Amino acid sequence: MDSVLATLVQMFDGTSVLVAAYDQFDRLRYANPAFRAAFFLADDETPLWSDIMRRNHGAGRGSVIRAEDFEAWLVSTQSRRGKSGFRAYETDLVDGRWLWMTESVRGDGWMLCIASDITGMRAEDRAVRQDRDFAVKASYTDELTGVANRRFVTERIEEMLRRPPSRAGGLGCVALLDIDHFKPVNDGHGHQAGDLILRDFARRIAAMVRRSDCFGRMGGDEFLLVLPRTSIEQAALVVERMLAVVRTARPVPDRGDVAYTFSAGLAEGRAGDTVAGLYARADKALYSAKMSGRNRIYCEGPEPERPAIAQQPRLYPNN
Template sequence: MDDLQARLASLRDDTAVFIGLYDQQDRLRYANRTFRSAFALDETETPLWPDLMRRNHALGLGTVISVPDFEAWVVSAQSRRGKVPFRAFETDLVDGRWLWMTETVNRSGWMLCIANDITHLRADERTLRQDRDLALKASQTDELTGISNRRYMMTQLEAMICSQPQHGPVSGCISILDIDFFKGINDLYGHQTGDEILLDFARRVHPIVRRHDCFGRIGGEEFMLIFPETTLAEGEWIVARVLETVRTARPLLSVPLFSYTCSAGIAALQRGETAKEIYSRADAALYDAKHSGRDRMAVGAR
């Protein structure tokens, strides 16, 4: 057995296939030689994925990232990482190579990334595949904030409900969040500032949610969090962190004392409940939070 393990370890390190393993916090815990070479990693380095992307982007290494707002790209990319058990996509490296990458996530949140070099594909075929991937991404992404859009969030809500066992307890909850007095912010500071607040909200909330949670904008100043396999108490704890993080933010350099808050409604999934029903309970709880003074969370009636 020891000899077999040694042979497997040697093959993993010698293969031309890219192999990387990330934990629940999106920290790289293992990478073979091909992966480390492509992303300029020493053997002892175990960076968080966003930090690896930031460093390589600054140095002109690793993945090609041609976007006007790099941090918005990080938020958008993280909103898709590890949210489904398996996904596949293409990406290109600054050295000219084109990769077909897969991400496989287990129930504990660890993610195995495997990539193959597909540079040999004809340019026209690569363009068609890239256009397809871009169209799929656009159909699932909110254009302003880069996080998931309403269509994708409702699909994920349906998926959470369908994944529940036929017998025994069900788990999971959702929260609907709304930025307080957003119309007043738009009226006083202008719609461009309003857009800045929406972006700020997305960027502050996203690092708080866990890999298997889903976070998206579902319309205007309204957002949704989906917490699969999560108790109501656990969901409340995460939402409370969101409210506190937003409450202490000072996002406008031109108005240093400006602050804003949000309100939230949260509801735990009940057996036999539809997506529309749990959404309605969370939305009613949000209404209660708004009418109880805002900057707070309310729990949906059972």
């Protein structure tokens, strides 16, 4: 086996095709010389994909990113990156090259990326295909927050329920997240303040999502986290860390006293489950979390409540 692996590495190192592998945390674990040259990586570097993109964008090299707000583009892209088993798309580099990129993702979140140079293809054909790719991206993206939308998240739940269960985590879980006392934001301070909170929440949660998981906005102030092959106990620990991070948020500029929290309802996938059935159980658990005082997690099942560590701050303080 070692000799086969060594042969494969030699083949990858000697080809002009770009080859790279990322782990479940999106950290680069292998890249051949062609990939490292295209994205300006030293031989011994193993950075996160987000750091590769951020560094090259700042230096005006690497991938062409057509976005005025790079960080918003990063959140949007990461909400879909590596969330399905296979994806193929075209991308261009600042140096003028055009690449056909494929991403193959294992169940544990490791991803193999292979790219071929297709610069010689007709420019007008590339433009048509790129317009198609942009349209597909838009159809899966929530316009306000930039994370995945209901359609994309629903498809990830369907995939989770079709896969064979793991020994440790079963089919997996969903966590329905809802911002506490959100209505007073729009009623008392206008939609702009509410939009700032929604974007801040989406950005903070998206930054904590694992490669194998999916996070998106279902509508209004309701978001959904899909955690394949994750037990409900493990899922609760993940969401508890998110609760702690969100409690520190101060999303409104010049209003450092504005804070917010969220509540979460967790449900575990079962054999024969449907998207609607699983979502309904998570929604029921979320309702219990709200009725129990908010700023906490409520799991379906015989051990219902996982209370939050800290007391809930008011969304808007008394003036």
